[in-house]
Amino acid sequence: MNEDNLRKLCAEKAMESIKNHSVIGLGAGRNIACLIDLLRKAMDENNLKVRIVTPSDSTKRICIKNGIEVLPTSFIEEVDVAFDGCGEVDENFYASKGGGGVFTKEKLIGSMAKEYILLIDEQKYKKQLSVIYPISLEVVKDSLGYVSKRVKTLGGDPLVRTTNSKDGYLVTDDGNFILDVKFNAIEDFKELNNKLNDIVGVVGTSLFTREVTKLIIAGENGIRIIQKN
Incomplete structure (x- = not known):
């Protein structure tokens, strides 16, 4: 089919x-x-x-x-x-x-x-989520440095998302930045999601x-x- x-x-x-x-x-x-x-x-x-x-x-x-x-x-x-x-x-x-x-x-x-x-x-249906895709975070602009530091302590490698349509970082409709965070391994996605959401400055995560x-x-x-x- x-x-x-x-x-x-x-x-x-x-x-x-x-x-x-x-x-x-x-x-x-x-x-x-x-x-x-x-x-x-x-x-x-x-x-x-x-x-x-x-x-x-x-x-x-x-x-x-x-x-x-x-x-x-x-x-x-x-x-x-x-x-x-x-x-x-x-x-x-x-x-x-x-x-x-x-x-x-x-x-x-x-x-x-x-x-x-x-x-x-x-x-797209898996037994368990993989780490192929980074976990994306929408973050308040002023929190960028702080959030980046915090996700590193959780084992993540953060990269600020850029855009080809302009010079510089991508800015969401609500005026925030997006951090794409790469993890080599994740044991508990729900626990990690909770920890990421607890970081002050994180508006939302791409983990549902x-x-x-x-x-x-x-x-x-x-x-x-x-x-x-």
Whole structure:
């Protein structure tokens, strides 16, 4: 089965969790783009009415282009269901999501959601998270030196994220820096996440250890669903 068909099956399964007049959180990526196509089709054919919150500018543009209402997250207290992708997720439902640089807002929406569902390809599902990807931290600018020192005491090698669009460090929409921290080994991801969050100046981490409730996994044999107990 080719990747496009798998994405469509994944998105179709996700649609089963969407109810009329609900508020939906959407991340970014090709699986999410496929889900948006199905949402638009359901709006046209079945009069489905939904509203979207998203931390992704690209997802916001796609939704608006398809006539789907996008709300500022600050106006919303609760999300009915949210969908996203990830770099990796494991059997503990721990997920790593640092690549896009909006992980703090992604985690906020995941925390607001009654259900936070990841749409992933089979190769991203692991027995345990690896250290292939760095753990990203969004940090207050003034805390950069202090946070860097503290993560080194935890065994991390921090590197401030830069951008090709300008000379210097990448700055988030909220005016913060991002530290990408490489670890050679991690025994307990949840404990490390707690220690990182305890550092003054850390706004958020790219480790999701509580938020994920369900996985929709696309593989060569089709779609399977794993629900958190």
